[in-house]
Amino acid sequence: MAQSGISANRLELLQIADAVAREKSIDRTLVLSAMEDAIQKAAKSRYGSENEIRAEIDPRTGEIRLSRLLEVVERVTLDATEISLKDAMKRNPEAEVGDFIAEPLPPLDFGRVAAQNAKQVIVQKVREAERERQFEEYKDRMSEIVSGVVKRAEYGNVMIDLGRAEAIIRRDETLPRENYKLGDRVRAYVYDVRRENRGPQIFLSRTRPEFMAKLFAQEVPEIYDGIVEIKSVARDPGSRAKIAVVSKETSVDPVGACVGMRGSRVQAVVNELQGEKIDIIQWSGDPATFIVNALAPAEVAKVVLDEESERIEVVVPDEQLSLAIGRKGQNVRLASQLTGWDIDILTEAEESERRQKEFAERTAAFVNALDVDEMIAQLLVSEGFASVEELAFVDSHEVAIIEGFDENTALEIQERAREFLERQEAELNEKRRALGVADELAEVPGVTTAMLVAFGENNIKTVEDLADCATDELAGWTERAHGQTKQNPGILQGFDLSKSDIEHLIIAARVKAGWIEAPEEPEEEPAEADSLEDGSALEAHEDEPTEADSHEGAEAEAHDSAEAEAHEEGGEHAQSQEKAL
Template identity: 45%
Template sequence: MNGDLLRQVDALSREKGIDKESVFRALEMGLTTAARKRVGPGRPVEAKLDRMNGQLTYFERWRVVDEVEFPDEELELDAALAISDAAEVGGEVHKVITVTSLGKDLGRIEAQTVKQVLLQRVREAERDRVVSDFTPRIGEVVTGVVKRVDHRGIMVDIGRIEAIVEPDDLIPRDSFRQGDRIRALIARVKRTQKGPQIFLSRTHNNFLVRLYEMEVPEIREGFVQIKAVARDPGRRAKMAVFTPERGIDPIGACIGPRGSRVQAVVGELQGERIDIIEWSGDAAAFVLNAMAPAEVVKVVVDEDEHAMEVVVTEEQYPIAIGRGGQNVNLASKLTGWRLDVLTEDEAVAQQEEEIGTMIQTFIDALQVDEELALVLVEEGFHTIEEIAYVPMEEMMAIEGMEEEIASELRNRARDFLLVDALRREEKLRDLGVAPALIEMEGMTEEVAVAVGQAGVKDVDDLAELAVDELMEMVPGMKRAQASRLIMKARESWFTEDERGQEEEAAQS
C-alpha cells in the first residue's frame, strides 16, 4: 500500500495542480477520523503519513496537566511520564499504537476513507487554488470560449475553470454563440456554496483601459498615462490621457496611424465611440477638455459644492448636453465634478438675478440707496457679513468712499446681524426647535429656522428627510450641503462602513 499511496498522491498532485503536502494532510485528516470512529471516545488518536516512504503511523496525542478536566484529551504528569520521560506540565506526549489495536477491519476503512477524503479535499483544494490564482488577476483581460448562453449570462471556458459574463456586464450589441471566442475583464472572484465563481465584464471602465494598453506601446511602456475613463458601454466613452514626456502627443498615440489603434478598440467594443481628451491638473481646464466636442465659453467654479457651471453658446448647447444628456454626464463622471450647462443668455439672466438679490439685500439691511448698493456689489461685496467685518482698508479702497460713510456702513451691518441673530433665536424658541438640531455640525440658524417652519423640530426629524425634501424647505440650498446635513443627522444609524455607503447613495 505504501508505494501505491505515494504514487496516488504524486499523480493527483500533478493532475490537479495541488501541492503534495495538501494531499497528505487531507489523507491524515480522513484516516484520523476513521480511526477515532473505530476506537470510540476516550482516545485522542491521530494518523501520520511519512512523506518519504508512505508509512502510516497511529498515535495518541495527550496534553499534560496538573489536574485532568477533559479525560479524552488530558493526562496527569505521572501517567504522562510513563509514556515519555521528557513529559512536563503544559506540554504534550505522543503514544504510538499498533494498527492491530484499532481493529482488524481498519484496512478496509482506510481504503474507503482514502477515496472519500481525496474526492472531498481535492475539490476544496481546487476551489482554494482557483481563488488564490485568480484573485491577483482581477483587472486582467482574458480570452475564452463560450460554452453556453442562458438567462444567467454567458458561461466562458477560460482554461481550468468556467467563468460567467452576467447580462449587465455585456455590451448592449454583444451577441455570442456557443463556440465563439470572447474577450473580457476579470472583474471579481467570489466564493459561493457551489465553489468559487469568476465574473467577467465587458462594460467595466478598466476593460477599455486594458484594450488600449494592448494596442498602444506608449501606454504599455509608461510614456502615456490613462488618467480617467467614463463609459456608456457600447455607445460612447471619454478617456483622459497625459504624458510627462516632451515630444509625445498622447492623443495621437492613442489614435494611431490613420486611426488604426482607436478603431481596433472600437471594434472590440461594438462600435463604442471614444472621445480621447488631454488630462489637466487644473480642474477648470480639465472640464473644458472633457466637454468636447462642445466649445465652452467659460466655466464658473464652486469649490464648496464641487460643482461647475459650464457656459456655452445657444448653438453649442445641444452638443454640450448630448443625446439624452450623454455628453455632460460622461464629462461629469470623467472629471468628478457636478456640471450644470447654461447658455450665455441663461448665465447672464442668472447673474443678473443674483446681483439683483444682493443689491436688494444691501438696500434693506443697510438702508442705502440702489446706487451705493450697486457699488458695493461691483467691488466684490456679496454678504452683510463681509461688510461688517472686512478691514477698514478694503472699504476705503473703494473709489470715492469716505471714512465716515465706510464706518457707518460697517456699524449698520453689525447692528443688522445682531438684531437678525436675536430675531432668529426668538423664532427658534417659538418654533420649538431642539438645541441639539441648532448646534449640530454644519447647521446654521437660517437653515434651522427654515426647517423648523416646515415642521422639523429635532435631529431625528432631519434624519428622516430625503435630500430633495430638505432642498425644497430651504430655498437656495445646494444638494451637497443638504446631503451633508442629512448624513450628519443619520450618523447614529450606521457603522463606519455603512455610513460611507449611505453618503455615496445620498450624493448620487
C-alpha cells in the same frame, strides 16, 4: 508472490497520487495527506472510534504504516488511549508522564464499505485543496484581465472556463446587446474573488472603467511603460466612453499615443468593446481647462468655478447646447464622472438673461435700502458693489471715485447704508426674541443676528441645541446616485460660510456649553505672507495691511470691523430697551 502483490499495490497508490496531483494542479503531498486521512478513518471504524489512530504513507515506497497513540499516565482510566508509566518504560526507558507511545498495528484489509468511505474522504480533501489553490491563485490576480471560454449561460449570467478555475460574468457586468454562445472566447476584468462554501467565486466584468483602462495598457506601450498615465475613465457601457490621459514626458503626445497610427490602437479597444465610441481627453491640473477638454466635441465660451462645492457653470454658444449636453445628457454626464465636478450647462443667452436679472435685483435692493434713484443704484452695481454691507463698510474713497460722485455723496450714501443695516439688525433682533432664541446663543463666537433668526426658524434656540448639530445639518450636503447629484440645503446655506467655518462654529458652541475644553491656542509667530495657517497670524496680517492688499481684502477687513461695531451698538440698543421695559 504475495510480496510482489503488495509492491504492486504500493506502486499503484503512488501512481494514483501523482495522477490526481497533476490533474487537479495541487501538491502531491496534499493528495497523500488526504489518503492518510481516509486510511485513518477506515482504521478507526475497524478498531473502534475511541482509539487514537495515525496512518502514514511513505512518499518514496508507498508503504502504509498504522499505529495507535497511547498517552503515558500514572494511572490508566481508558485502555484504548492510555498506558501506564511502568508499561511505557518497558518500551521506552526515557518515557515520562504526558508523552505519547506509538503502538504499531497490523496492516488493514479494507472491506467494500471501508473502501467506499475512504474514497469519499479522498475526493472531499482533494476538492478542498483544489478550491484553496484556486482562491490563492486568483485573489492575487484581481484587477487583471483574464481570458476564458464560455461554458454555459444561466439567466443572463455567463459562466467562463478559465482553464484551472471557473468564473462568472453577471448580467449587469456584460455589455448591452452582447450575446454569448457555448465555446466563445471572452476577455474580462477580475474585480472580486470571494471564498464561499461551494468554492471560490471569481467575478468578472466587461463594463467597469478599469477594464477599458487595462485594455489601453495592453494596446499602448507608453501606458505600460508608465510614460503616459490614465488619470480617469468614465463609461456608458456599450455606447460611449471618455478617458483622460497625461504624459510624463513633454516629447510624448498622450492622446496621439493612445490613438495610434491611423487609429489602430484605439480601434483595437473599440472592437473589443463591441463598437463603444471612445473620446480620448488631454488631462490638465487646472479644473477649468480639464472640464473644457472633457466636454469635447462641444465648444465652451466661458466657465465659472465654485471650488468649495466642486461645481462648475459652463457657458456655451446657443448652437452648441445640444452637442454639449449630448443624447439623453450623455456627454455632460460622462464629463462630470470623468472630472468629478458637477457641471451646469448654460447658453450665452441664458447666462446674459441671468446677469441682467441679477443686475436688476441688486439695483432694486440699493434703491429700497438707500432711498436713491435708479441711476445711482445702477452706477453702484456697475462698479461691482453686490450688497449693502459691502457698500457700508468699504473705504469712502472707493465710492467717491465713481463717475459723477464726490466725497460728500459717498459719505451720504454710506451713512444711509449703515442706517439701513442698523434698522435691519433691530428688526432681526426683535424677530429672534419672538422665536424664543436665547440671548446666550448670541454670545457664541461667529454667530450673527441673521443666523439667530435662521436657528430659531429651525428650532435651534439654545447653545446646547447648536452644540448638538452636525456640520452637514448646517452646511447642507450632496447625494450622488445613478449619475445624478441632489443638493440638500442646510440651515446656514445662504450665509456664505465654508464647512470649516461651520465646524468652528459648532466647536465654539460646545465649548460654550461646557461639553469640551477650548482648543489650545497655537503659539504666536511672526506674521508672514506664506504662513497664515493659524488665527494669530491671520489677525497680525489684518492689523498690518500692506500695499499689496487687494481691493477685496480691504473691503472684507472694513466690513468685519464695522460689523463688530454695529453688533456692539445693536447689543447696547437691545440692553437699553430691556431696561426701559
